Amino acid sequence: MASSRSLALALLFSLLSCYASVPSLASSDGFLQCLSAAIPKQLLYTQSSPSFTSVLVSSIRNPKFSTPGTVRPLCIVTPTNASHVQAAVVCGRRNDVRVRVRSGGHDYEGLSYRSARPEVFAVVDLANLRSVRVDQKAATAWVDSGATLGELYYAISKASRLLAFPAGLCPTIGVGGHFSGGGFGMLLRKYGVAIDNVLDATLVDANGKLLDKQAMGTDVFWAIRGGGGESFGIVLSWKVKLVPVPPAVTMFSVTKSVDEGAVDILTRWQEVAPALPEDLFIRVLAQKQVANFESMYLGTPDTLLPLMRSRFPELGLNRTHCKEMTWIQSVPYIYLGSAATVEDILNRTTATRSFSKATSDYVRRAIPKDVWVKIFAWLAKPDAGLMIMDPYGGKIGSLPDSATPFPHRGGVLYNIQYMNFWSAATDGSAQMRWLRDFYAFMGPYVSSNPREAYVNYRDLDLGQNVVVGNVTSYLAGKVWGEKYFKGNFRRLAVAKGKVDPNNYFRNEQSIPPLLTTK
Incomplete structure (x- = not known):
């Protein structure tokens, strides 16, 4: 009987802890009234506004977060100057309504405009602040x-x-x-x-x-x-x-299938690419049974070709692969294709209709050839996704890990981004299962203690904050935080404790405040 009573009390405390910081209807109304007094009405979109949905989805880059089940904001503020942002924060603090902040909407988990848990919150959308x-x-x-x-x-x-x-x-x-x-x-x-x-x-x-x-x-x-x-x-x-940057850069894209030696070339690439002169960058996209080697060289083909023949002859680069252009022309070329113009990079919209999920790894020791054979077998499976690999070395590895919170520097050969996609017609379970199983398979071949990840490739599967009352657990945050930030996580938490000790700015993977430096 006593144990049952203890269990009931623990359950009650847990429920109160979960809901203690959820604003009441009165505080939500007070928040909207406060905003209306401080911000022009044409910059404020409540859920009853005719344009609310169109503004909300205007920069949702992953359509799976625009489905009816998504937890939507109480309102969207679209500031045109700093005072509007300040007012949103002051009104939010006064009425216990948190704000989330969206700039481009590319957060892989959509946390800039949605919540993964039931919560009343507002979005400050910075699209009008773009000077x-x-x-x-x-x-x-x-x-x-x-x-x-x-x-x-x-x-x-x-x-x-x-x-x-x-x-x-x-x-x-x-x-x-x-x-x-x-x-x-x-x-x-x-x-x-x-x-x-x-x-x-x-x-x-x-x-x-x-x-x-x-x-x-x-x-x-x-x-x-x-x-x-x-x-x-x-x-x-x-x-x-x-x-x-020089007047001209050289771009190339060379695709190799498994039958054309992709395994051998990739095995060689992972050691060559991080050690090349820093003017040369060669990334790889691996999907199904092919690997596409995409490159930018800060120079002309006349100097690139001898360099490649000397350092990476396995790729078989020749002059027909090379395209000279200005640096700004390379921006649409590499992402939008050869037919795109420089003006096309001003288009803020995206045409993607695919749902997606992603995660990441860092590689510090070259993966053996026999493992690459297995990796391509994974990429050949039904419902498989792709790998994007960016080589490090050069400037990115020259600074100490503590120079900035971004700690993935010296000793990193390359970063891996894993992605998978599916249509709204399916539930995506097969694609997400492939991604998680493949991520588990890769464990022995990537960084460990911690298994590093890139915070801009946010993945809630790495862990989420635990909030008891109004306090975000530092220990729970370390589970995901040290993957993103390694030894810098504690310093980030201390900085958070200085600037936001009451933890007003928070989401499922925000830095928790640490109020002691001992």
């Missing part, structure tokens, strides 16, 4: 978090064809989320990740205050550059250092 201001002479730019990478790249190219910025391939990715996790693309071996080139930022903290680099302090400025989005506040804009 890019380039200082060609200083080789810097201020870019708002709501701008896309395509808009950033385009603005840089208009100022100078000899300047660029080292960030991701997809032009519709929002700057805010991309920078918050690190951000890498085809310039990573030459110039590192995006946050290695961030000089300053403006942040709205949990008290609604607007902070620059000096005001937020060293620890918080360190934390926002790669520590994941929606943990430390709302970053409104970033000052970045632009990097030089």
